[in-house]
Amino acid sequence: MTHTVDMQARETQDDARWQAVLKRDRRHDGEFVYGVLTTGVYCRPSCPSRRPRRENARIYASPAEAERDGLRACLRCRPDEAGAGEMVRLCRFIESHANQKLTLAVLAHEAGLSQAHLQRRFRGEIGVSPREYAETCRMRLLQQDLRNGASVTMAAAEAGYGSSSRLHERAAKRLGVTLRAYRDGSPAEQISYAIVPTRLGLLLVAGTNRGVCQVALGDRRGALVDSLRDEYPKAEIVKDSTRVKDWAEAVRQVADGLTGAANVPLDIRATAFQRRVWNFLMTIPRGETRTYSEVACALGRPTASRAVARACATNPVALVVPCHRVIRGDGSLAGYRWGIDRKQSLLDAEKTTA
Numbered sequence: 001m002t003h004t005v006d007m008q009a010r011e012t013q014d015d016a017r018w019q020a021v022l023k024r025d026r027r028h029d030g031e032f033v034y035g036v037l038t039t040g041v042y043c044r045p046s047c048p049s050r051r052p053r054r055e056n057a058r059i060y061a062s063p064a065e066a067e068r069d070g071l072r073a074c075l076r077c078r079p080d081e082a083g084a085g086e087m088v089r090l091c092r093f094i095e096s097h098a099n100q101k102l103t104l105a106v107l108a109h110e111a112g113l114s115q116a117h118l119q120r121r122f123r124g125e126i127g128v129s130p131r132e133y134a135e136t137c138r139m140r141l142l143q144q145d146l147r148n149g150a151s152v153t154m155a156a157a158e159a160g161y162g163s164s165s166r167l168h169e170r171a172a173k174r175l176g177v178t179l180r181a182y183r184d185g186s187p188a189e190q191i192s193y194a195i196v197p198t199r200l201g202l203l204l205v206a207g208t209n210r211g212v213c214q215v216a217l218g219d220r221r222g223a224l225v226d227s228l229r230d231e232y233p234k235a236e237i238v239k240d241s242t243r244v245k246d247w248a249e250a251v252r253q254v255a256d257g258l259t260g261a262a263n264v265p266l267d268i269r270a271t272a273f274q275r276r277v278w279n280f281l282m283t284i285p286r287g288e289t290r291t292y293s294e295v296a297c298a299l300g301r302p303t304a305s306r307a308v309a310r311a312c313a314t315n316p317v318a319l320v321v322p323c324h325r326v327i328r329g330d331g332s333l334a335g336y337r338w339g340i341d342r343k344q345s346l347l348d349a350e351k352t353t354a
Contacts, residue, residue, distance in 0.1 A: 014059040020045045021057070027112060029086060033060050033079045035071045042066035046089075047077035086111055087125040088306070091133065098137035099160035104130060127273045127296075127307030136271060139171070147233060152179045191232055192240035194248040195221050198255035200342050204228065205248040206237075211265030212247050215317040217255070217338040254319040257349030260286025262320045277311035278321045287350045291329045313337060
């Protein structure tokens with residue numbers, strides 16, 4: 001009898017959730033997902049895709065349940081962005097409105113939450129406040145326009161900034177150079193680089209007179225240099241093995257598994273949260289790993305694992321900041337900018353020589 005009652009309750013709940021799917025009710029995003037058996041895909045309730053017939057759909061309490069049935073995540077609504085449904089959607093909203101003035105009241109209305117609740121949820125799951133995230137998106141838009149050749153005044157206007165001296169002060173702190181210098185590719189800045197062979201392929205190490213600014217792995221010299229030029233489009237980039245020789249050798253030893261850390265000075269740009277993540281990664285002992293969730297908890301942001309993952313993905317100095325030592329909670333390697341095979345090779349070498 002109890003089993004029958006439980007089944008009836010589950011069917012009633014599923015029927016209610018199906019109505020939410022039909023209405024594309026975003027308030028239920030993160031509460032459950034629905035699978036489409038005919039396509040093998042599972043989605044958020046608010047997914048804009050065409051609705052399946054009821055007999056071809058199944059309700060799941062979580063993405064993990066859907067994946068156990070062999071379904072894969074929808075590429076449109078990204079339901080596998082676990083635990084951050086509302087906040088991830090709000091991030092996409094902020095990104096698409098980066099040139100507008102987004103007050104906390106506007107964002108709270110968009111999310112359907114109180115301002116205080118939104119502050120707590122967003123900072124907890126994303127790792128920064130809504131205002132800080134919006135400022136990062138706006139600055140990214142400004143950088144893009146400057147790189148495309150727009151004047152400082154035009155780029156600032158397109159990104160929604162007023163013509164104030166405070167913008168120039170904030171930009172100088174964030175970018176490390178003035179807006180005009182950034183637009184011009186920091187022409188007064190000389191960046192030297194060297195490319196050396198390692199067991200993982202070719203290794204590029206580049207630096208200014210202040211320290212290493214880029215470390216990259218690859219298979220083709222030209223592609224590595226092109227990537228460096230894309231990041232610093234008008235800087236004076238010089239192949240100078242002598243100038244960066246010691247730094248390149250220190251990083252090469254990490255790549256070849258001879259040492260666990262490269263003790264080199266760094267000259268990298270970062271948000272406050274990125275810097276916290278990268279500093280923590282450099283404390284992970286050789287031969288050990290941490291999950292994204294463990295890193296988030298160590299930083300006092302237990303629900304910010306997605307933000308930690310983004311910080312790892314944007315690490316500009318591979319190996320020096322050992323983002324390869326961060327894995328998923330299920331033990332899988334997750335992504336790695338320089339290839340999963342290289343990540344596995346690094347971890348294997350570190351475990352055997354720790």
